[in-house]
Amino acid sequence: MKIITISREFGSGGRELAKRLSDAMGIVYYDREILTAIAQKGGFHEDYVRETLEQNYLLQYPLTIGKSFSCVQPIPQTATDLLIAQRNTLLDIARKCSSCIIVGRCADVILRDYHPLRLFVYAEEQAKLQRCLERETDPRTTEKDILRQMRRIDKARASYYRLFAETGWGQKENYDLCINTTHVSIKQIVPLLKGYLEGL
Known part of the structure; x- marks a missing residue:
């Protein structure tokens, strides 16, 4: 078995798919655990790490393509340090685990030298909206709110x-x-995907 990376559109069920697949195949699953490791190693609060790496913070900077994080305006040093820490954490996981599932974090690109099996999970907008509505706990949240978030x-x-x-x-x-x-539930996909992966 290989390292499996899962990229996903928000609301497509990619995180649920990764967790269920991890349970079905008996292999390690990494998602928010990566943020925890970065926070612990760097002495940062985990919420700060999450907000910097996952939210719109980096969108403030007009980036150019490149592996050295070059951009028109320099990214603040702390943000750069977190990007490097995340990359190093992913590489450390790849060195230690011959089989695991990693959600997001650009792991498919960062770990290219390990030749991971790269999955992308997506869905039509209405299906994603419905999935988000089903798990929404705040009754004040509207469909427009969720669409904007997506x-x-x-x-x-x-x-x-x-x-x-x-x-x-x-x-x-x-x-x-x-x-x-x-048009399919995550529960239905997992056995089919497991069979496919085990047959490679």
């Missing part, structure tokens, strides 16, 4: 991806398998 987060993911890759986030050429969850 678009904002996916925009941030695409921008973040450009820090590491010369191709666009979500382009099918970047992945070994693209999974559309629009």
Whole structure:
């Protein structure tokens, strides 16, 4: 088995798919654990690490493509340090684990030398909206609120991806398998995906 990286559109069920697949295959799953490790090693609060690496913070800077984090305006040193720490954490995981699942973090690009199996999970907007509504706990949240959040987060993911890759986030050429969850439940996909992966 290989390292499996899972990139996903917000609301597509990619995180749920990764966790269920991890349980089904009995292999380690990394997601927010990466942020925890970065925070502990760097002495940062985990919320700060998450907000810097996952939210719109980096969108303030007009980035150019390149592996050295070059940009028109320099990214603040702390943010650069966190990007480097995340890269090093992913590389450390790859060195220690011959089989694992990693969600997001541009792991498919950062770990290219380890030849991971790269998955991309996506869905039609209405299906993503419905999935988000089903798990929403705040009754004041509207469909418009969720749609804005979906678009904002996916925009941030695409921008973040450009820090590491010369191709666009979500382009099918970047992945070994693209999974559309629009008309199927995650529970239905997992056994099929498990069989496919075990047959490689």
